[in-house]
Amino acid sequence: MAEPIRIRATLKGDMAEVRVLMGHPMETGQRKDSDGKLLPLHFIQQVTVRLNGKTVIEGQISQSVSRNPLFSFRFKGARAGDKVEIDWLDNKGEKNRAEAAIA
Template sequence: MAAGPMKMRALLGQGYTDIRVLMNHPMETGQRKDPDGKLVPMHFIQNLTVKVNGRTVVDAQISQAVSRNPVFSFRLKGGAKGDKIEVSWLDNQGESNSTEAAVA
């Protein structure tokens, strides 16, 4: 269920916006073996992009070291109510997913 649900909250503070995004991903390291003793292939999120009103503000490269079903949070300078936040990820097997929320 790599492309399972994502959940995001974007809250406006005093002069900043807190974004918290939860995503569903197995984040396999490639080191684990299945019950038959075979290696489970690497499967992890490689790129994470955060856009505010279409402009990229975070472009992160992450690795297998991140846990399964990860949660990321970012604090952005500024922001206004209703700004469109878009978060997307791309994994090493070419799967991707994205979610959108308005700053509240």
């Protein structure tokens, strides 16, 4: 079970800044465990951001994104209470989603 996604969405004037923290190992396939065995590639590939049900950002990412990915996104014309939804899907088909209201 994936760790919960943390979302912090705050208004600055009419712009919303959304910070998203995803718990994920983002293994590059180049790291070794304590026994010297290579840890297999395991990383988030797709991230979708929706605002009030409408897709506003479609992201594709690689194993080059840091462990426990942290993103910031910005929306124009957002209001307090607007719903932000985040989905991710990784290379093993694991997925996670979360939603939060803009504060």
